[in-house]
Amino acid sequence: MTSSALICSMPAVGHVGPLLVVAAELQRRGWDVRLLTGARYRAMVEATGIRFLSLPPEADTLDDIGMDGDERERGLATINRGVERAFVEPAAPAASVLERILRDEPADVVLHDMTFLGVQTLFARPRSQRPLTVMCGITAAGFSSRDAPPYGLGLTPLRQPLLNRLRNRALGVTAKAVLRPVHRSLDRFLADVGAPRLNGAFFMDVLSRSDLLAHFTVEEFEYPRSDAPTHLRFYGPMPTASARPTPAPDWFDDLDPRLPLVHVTQGTVANTDYSEVILPTLTALADLPVQVAVTTGGRPVDTLPPLPANAFAASYLPYDELLARTSVLVTNGGYGGLHHAMRHGVPIVIAGDSEDKVETSARVHYAGVGVNLRTGRPTPDAVRSAVQRILADPRYAANARRIGQAIAVAPGAAGLVDDVAALLSPRS
Structure with missing residues (x-):
């Protein structure tokens, strides 16, 4: 029986490109693969032979943010109004189309980039009643940790372990206060789709709900976390190849x-x-x-x-x-x-x-x-x-x-597909 995958990507080239690498590897192994993203990426997706599914216009907004003459959000504004506008507001229409797609044609696994919050609608169901979910980390990891400062502050861990943890604990309280708008916005969306609410967790921690946390980097380029989720894996970057080689000038x-x-x-x-x-x-x-x-x-x-x-x-x-x-x-x-x-x-x-x-x-x-x-x-x-x-x-x-x-020497897309197949085996 052919395994099936639905891949969900926010509409931006830095999101779609790496996920297409994974889609191509799945397809190479005989999987039935669909990719859900913005309409302007139809040609890019179909050129690889992957079935394209289009986000509704209300969720197909990321590419246009910052391109309408407005100054791009910077600093904490990126995490508050920036995250709300770019990722939380499109989440409800994305969740709606995701539910419809899976109702019409179920999938064994849903892979999603870390900013595709519409996938949170799946966590309203018990694990046995939803597809396997894989979060694809297309940028820096943001999970809460006693060993790392909160995401969005641009701070690095201190080299003294005890002082580092004390500072990070204090920063965690401060970050939740400063970033209260995005926490409230995300909580409203989670409540609307019936998914578990944050309940005091940092907003980036909703990402750890997926069954596999697949980060597209190597451990050497991430902060060390002694309390990292046990289902976090590093696969290295997913190098995207140009459709046509670029000639040298x-x-x-x-x-x-x-x-x-x-x-x-x-x-x-x-x-x-x-x-x-x-x-x-x-x-x-x-x-x-x-x-x-x-x-x-x-x-x-x-x-x-x-x-x-x-x-x-x-x-x-x-x-x-x-x-x-x-x-x-x-x-x-x-x-x-x-x-x-x-x-x-x-x-x-x-x-x-x-x-x-x-x-x-x-x-x-x-x-x-x-x-x-x-x-x-x-x-x-x-x-x-x-x-x-x-x-x-x-x-x-x-x-x-x-x-x-x-x-x-990172496992790459091949290693990720191996792990997804292994996780599916007990379900089969």
């Missing part, structure tokens, strides 16, 4: 191998305002003995500000070839891009304070793989100092290589 082979190469990017989403990271980096490095490779994330190159003599630009670059030659990555901190850099042993200067980037930035610092500038709009002086610091200190590159080695 003419200037690529003319780069001087004697000079360090610094790559700067704002990714493919937050790339409309170059004054955030790209312009400060170009200014900072213009008179240093380095070369700078800029990517616009798909925008025309002529939208960039004037380039200094040591800078070269392209809309996209062949990333594996580029990172193999890169000495430092300067980025606003997309989770996939960070792991791609560490896979190649490239240290990082990170400048991000919106969405989940305050937490990924903190992990870059804690893991010793780079410098956290603690802002989404760094000054040229701050970028210059950070790049020089990394070039002068080989420990950053050594730590990036260490995590890259862990990524190279």
